[in-house]
Amino acid sequence: MSAVVITLHDVEPAVRLNAQLEREGITTHVVSPLDDIRGTIERAKPDAVVFTGELTDRFNEAVVSELLWRGVPSVGLTDVHDERQLERLRGAGFVELFVKPVDPPELAGAVKRLLERRRVQRETGLIGESEPLREVLIRIEQMAPVSSTVLIEGESGTGKELVARALHRLSARKTKPFIAVNVGALPETLLESELFGHEKGAFTGAAERRIGRFELAHTGTLFLDEIGEIPSSVQVKLLRVLEEREFVRVGGSVPIRVDVRVIAATNRPLRQHVEEGGFRSDLFYRLNVLSIALPPLRERPEDVPHIVRKFVADYSAEHDRPFRGISADAMKLLMEYPWPGNVRELRNLVESMVVLSHDREILPDDLPRQIRDGGSARWLPVHVGPAARTREAVREDGRELEFILRSLLELRLQVEELRRRLDTPGEPAIPDGFIGEVLPDGAAPRLPRAAQRIAPPAEIPANTVVFEAGMKMTDIERRVIEATLRETRGNRRRAAEILGIGERTLYRKIREYELPVS
Numbered sequence: 001m002s003a004v005v006i007t008l009h010d011v012e013p014a015v016r017l018n019a020q021l022e023r024e025g026i027t028t029h030v031v032s033p034l035d036d037i038r039g040t041i042e043r044a045k046p047d048a049v050v051f052t053g054e055l056t057d058r059f060n061e062a063v064v065s066e067l068l069w070r071g072v073p074s075v076g077l078t079d080v081h082d083e084r085q086l087e088r089l090r091g092a093g094f095v096e097l098f099v100k101p102v103d104p105p106e107l108a109g110a111v112k113r114l115l116e117r118r119r120v121q122r123e124t125g126l127i128g129e130s131e132p133l134r135e136v137l138i139r140i141e142q143m144a145p146v147s148s149t150v151l152i153e154g155e156s157g158t159g160k161e162l163v164a165r166a167l168h169r170l171s172a173r174k175t176k177p178f179i180a181v182n183v184g185a186l187p188e189t190l191l192e193s194e195l196f197g198h199e200k201g202a203f204t205g206a207a208e209r210r211i212g213r214f215e216l217a218h219t220g221t222l223f224l225d226e227i228g229e230i231p232s233s234v235q236v237k238l239l240r241v242l243e244e245r246e247f248v249r250v251g252g253s254v255p256i257r258v259d260v261r262v263i264a265a266t267n268r269p270l271r272q273h274v275e276e277g278g279f280r281s282d283l284f285y286r287l288n289v290l291s292i293a294l295p296p297l298r299e300r301p302e303d304v305p306h307i308v309r310k311f312v313a314d315y316s317a318e319h320d321r322p323f324r325g326i327s328a329d330a331m332k333l334l335m336e337y338p339w340p341g342n343v344r345e346l347r348n349l350v351e352s353m354v355v356l357s358h359d360r361e362i363l364p365d366d367l368p369r370q371i372r373d374g375g376s377a378r379w380l381p382v383h384v385g386p387a388a389r390t391r392e393a394v395r396e397d398g399r400e401l402e403f404i405l406r407s408l409l410e411l412r413l414q415v416e417e418l419r420r421r422l423d424t425p426g427e428p429a430i431p432d433g434f435i436g437e438v439l440p441d442g443a444a445p446r447l448p449r450a451a452q453r454i455a456p457p458a459e460i461p462a463n464t465v466v467f468e469a470g471m472k473m474t475d476i477e478r479r480v481i482e483a484t485l486r487e488t489r490g491n492r493r494r495a496a497e498i499l500g501i502g503e504r505t506l507y508r509k510i511r512e513y514e515l516p517v518s
Contacts, residue, residue: 014030016104017050017052017104018030019104020105020107021108023108026108026111026115029046037063038063038066041063047073047115048111048115049063049064049067049072049073050074050077050111051064051076051077052077053078053079056089064093065093067093068093068305070313071309071313073095074093074095075095075096076089076096076097077098077100077107078097078098078100079100086099095114095129096114098110116141117137120137120140120141120166123166123170124137124159124162124163125159125162126163127303127306127307127310128300128302128303128307129303130303132299132300133295133300136293136294136295139292140167140170140292141170143290143292144171145170145172146171146290148289148290149242149264149286149288149290150263150264150291150292151264151288151289151290151292152164152263152264152265152292153266153293153294154265154294154295154296155294155296155342156267156341156342157297157342158294158295158297158342158343159294159342159343160267160294161225163294164221164223164263165178165223167263168220168263171221171261173219173221176219176220177217177218177219178217178220179216179220179223181194181224182225183195183224183226183227183229183234184225184226185226188231188233191231192233192234192250193206193250195213195214195234195238196212196237196247196248196249196250197209197210197212197214197215198210198250198251199250199251206251209249212249214241214260215256217258217260218258218259219260220260220261221260221261222262222263223265224262224264224265225264225265226266227266227287228267228268228270228273228279236280238283239280239282239283241258242283242287245257245260246258262287270288271284272508272511276504278504296339296342297342297343298339302335304331304346305331307343308331308346311346311347311351312354316354319355321354321359323353323359324357324359324360324361324362327361327362327363327364330367333364333367333371333374334367334371349371353366477513478515481495481510481515484498492506492507
């Protein structure tokens with residue numbers, strides 16, 4: 001078991017805790033205040049450190065801070081009962097706090113669970129101490145030993161493949177193959193051959209026999225990423241493999257039996273995809289024997305400092321760059337940002353900070369503007385109409401971004417219209433719904449510096465959507481879809497064309513936002 005260092009500020013509980021941990025099979029190193037604490041930690045390379053007292057001592061606080069940057073959790077025993085003081089200690093870096101007197105078996109059990117969680121974190125690369133992440137780590141530990149199929153759901157960038165690899169490494173199949181395939185990146189004509197293989201001459205260009213991913217993963221684990229994108233023709237064959245544990249190569253006639261654990265992942269709500277008719281319900285239930293839902297980073301902001309420290313250590317070593325750290329104000333901004341790209345986006349930002357920091361502390365002004373602004377913007381009313389809408393065919397997962405860009409174009413057209421009005425005699429300088437600067441002494445009107453107020457909905461034409469400061473993207477999307485459905489009088493096909501999205505996507509959004517359809 002991993003080593004635990006105990007600083008001996010309170011002799012009796014330290015001795016009892018040490019004995020209890022040894023009985024649990026955990027190797028311990030007991031350190032007194034006169035010992036070289038830093039040296040012992042460096043030699044022992046512990047997975048956790050327990051402080052039995054003097055938690056507010058400056059030297060101990062410095063040690064806890066150093067351990068934080070190295071990703072080693074600290075547990076503290078304290079006499080403090082005041083919640084504000086306990087919160088300050090948590091802010092100093094203590095992952096677990098126990099108020100004395102502490103029952104040694106209870107404390108040893110907590111340390112043991114912490115060590116187990118650390119072991120799973122090492123295998124997954126999932127970093128943090130938040131409750132949502134702890135639940136994920138517990139589920140991974142529970143599911144890894146069995147061979148049941150697992151469905152991993154989560155947004156892009158949350159670490160679905162990391163979880164799949166951890167389930168493999170913590171299982172009895174860890175010495176066997178782990179084969180990963182992104183089914184969403186393969187065309188339908190090649191996907192069946194990739195999964196099941198093909199015989200020589202099975203189709204034009206099949207010059208020799210090819211072994212598929214299922215055969216390559218025999219006795220091991222097969223990870224199917226973006227399973228929600230798999231075409232219906234292949235869904236039937238995948239279901240048969242999962243149920244019968246056998247398949248036939250393309251162009252072949254001999255059934256091939258395989259022993260494979262299948263782990264699937266999706267960044268879309270698969271159950272909803274089933275309800276929309278895009279995914280077979282029987283295949284969904286066969287994949288969803290066990291399930292893990294990965295929380296987005298915005299739902300666990302307290303993990304951001306832990307993730308930042310880990311990536312800083314990794315990239316500082318990789319690029320041989322010293323890093324002075326991140327100011328408290330800059331870290332606060334990182335914790336408040338919604339991270340639409342999740343951990344992947346944060347990792348890329350940290351790498352750029354390490355490379356470009358020039359050996360100085362990162363301040364708020366060093367962060368990208370969208371992070372300093374909290375990911376929000378101030379919007380003006382945007383006209384919704386078919387004229388400026390593009391109907392260019394794009395991938396489904398990029399259409400929401402396209403929709404936002406079109407809205408920004410409409411916003412630009414509105415600004416141009418305001419300028420035109422200012423230059424046209426006889427027209428109101430500012431359209432209804434805008435209140436800007438009023439110049440004294442009959443001076444010529446000019447474009448207002450900012451919209452001081454947006455008119456209430458009753459004053460705005462029916463084909464206009466109001467975007468207001470602080471609105472969530474989901475609220476903006478709901479308003480635009482609602483306005484487009486009004487404009488098309490509930491014609492979903494026409495509305496989907498105007499919005500530049502598929503009918504199924506529009507149907508899903510209508511259900512999600514509970515919009516009335518005539």
